[in-house]
Amino acid sequence: MTLRLYDTRAQALRDFAPLDPENVTIYVCGPTVQSGPHIGHVRAALSFDLLRRWLAHRYPRVTFVRNVTDIDDKVLANATPDEPWWALAYRMEREFTAAYEAIGILPPTYEPRATASVTQMQEMIAELIERGHAYAAAGDVYFDVRSWPEYGALTRQSLDAMEDAADADPRGKRDPHDFALWKGAKPDEPSSATWQSPWGEGRPGWHIECSAMSRRYLGEEFDIHGGGLDLRFPHHENELAQSAAAGHGFAEYWVHNGLVTVEGQKMAKSLGNFTLASDLLDERPADVVRYALAAAHYRSNLDISDQALDEAAAALERIRGFQDRALRALGPATSGPLPAEFEAALDDDLGIPQGLAALHEQVRAGNTALDAGDDRSARGALSAVTGMMDVLGFPGPDAVAATSGAADQALGTLVEHLLAQRAQARADKDWGTADRIRDTFAAAGIALEDTADGTHWSIDG
Known part of the structure; x- marks a missing residue:
């Protein structure tokens, strides 16, 4: 099946045909680092991590660029005398990176900061002025929206129905919809936040940053x-206009993820209704957060809740339970061919919910095979589950086990010693001793499972 993606500009599903089948290229707008990440930021990054992983499964190479906007009105506004804007931006960038890493989001191929590409932004602004699509006025440079008849093509709006551009001082604008490419220096802004340019000291506008990078x-x-x-x-919309006006083909496909909402309203710092990623990760395991954020289709809005997180935890427990059980019975797992249903789901506009349904069907089939002593079918299910979990960015149980340290080994030795004592007590029909040992395990948060091939233990919860 051909991979199809919903192209926001076309407002339709389109067959995906990369410019170079040997190297898929993606640019994703990264964070503006004026403060730490909330769950909406993490959900956005995860959506494109999942797309990237699927493309990497389907194509030889993926070049993935996600920028950092480290110079912006909001960054300057949140700076203090004790922490200048550039120090704040770097500290917040590290917080974003930590949140991404915690839930297994792959690092980008390139992660450019806006401040490292100001020269390229100035070059592009000069090209737009030369082509008659931008003009300098009062120390600023604006994009002339009426010079570009296709302005509004991405969102299918007519120019006169749009709101005025509020991204810069309107002091030199020819039209209130014109947006800033270059912002002249202001007396109340630090000199460290300005660069020399042909139009005077200043800094780039937000939109030109991504086009240039x-x-x-x-x-x-x-x-x-x-x-x-x-x-x-x-x-x-502004990126597309300025890049196309500069003569660039720009993006072949536009892909947008849905928002995280709170009681139906967009989660946003400006609205004060956000949950910091660090707070949620303190409360819930990282893989549970990843599963909960991935479980809804990437284009749908997601209202994150305790119920959704509980359901994610239960789903992961079912998957891990099968993997652990199969590993004990069959030995180490390898990634096998992915089920056709899973591949079809992800090829259909990255249908993660349907893909997860295919994964859980393999878990059910694998458990049934283990119950019947059908090792061949169980091994096939284990390989399929391992492969799907790998594509979705969840480490396999052997990888988790490989990270166990000396403390885990010591715990295992003690548990096995107590299990041997319990087994002997049961053989001697000393039920009081056997029950006391089980109660000791329960008090320590260790669950026991008595099976035909012995007693198995796991950390409960």
């Missing part, structure tokens, strides 16, 4: 531009 790292034309649904307008 995508061209620098991926070229004038690339496969997929991604980001949150809230970035479609004005950010992505």
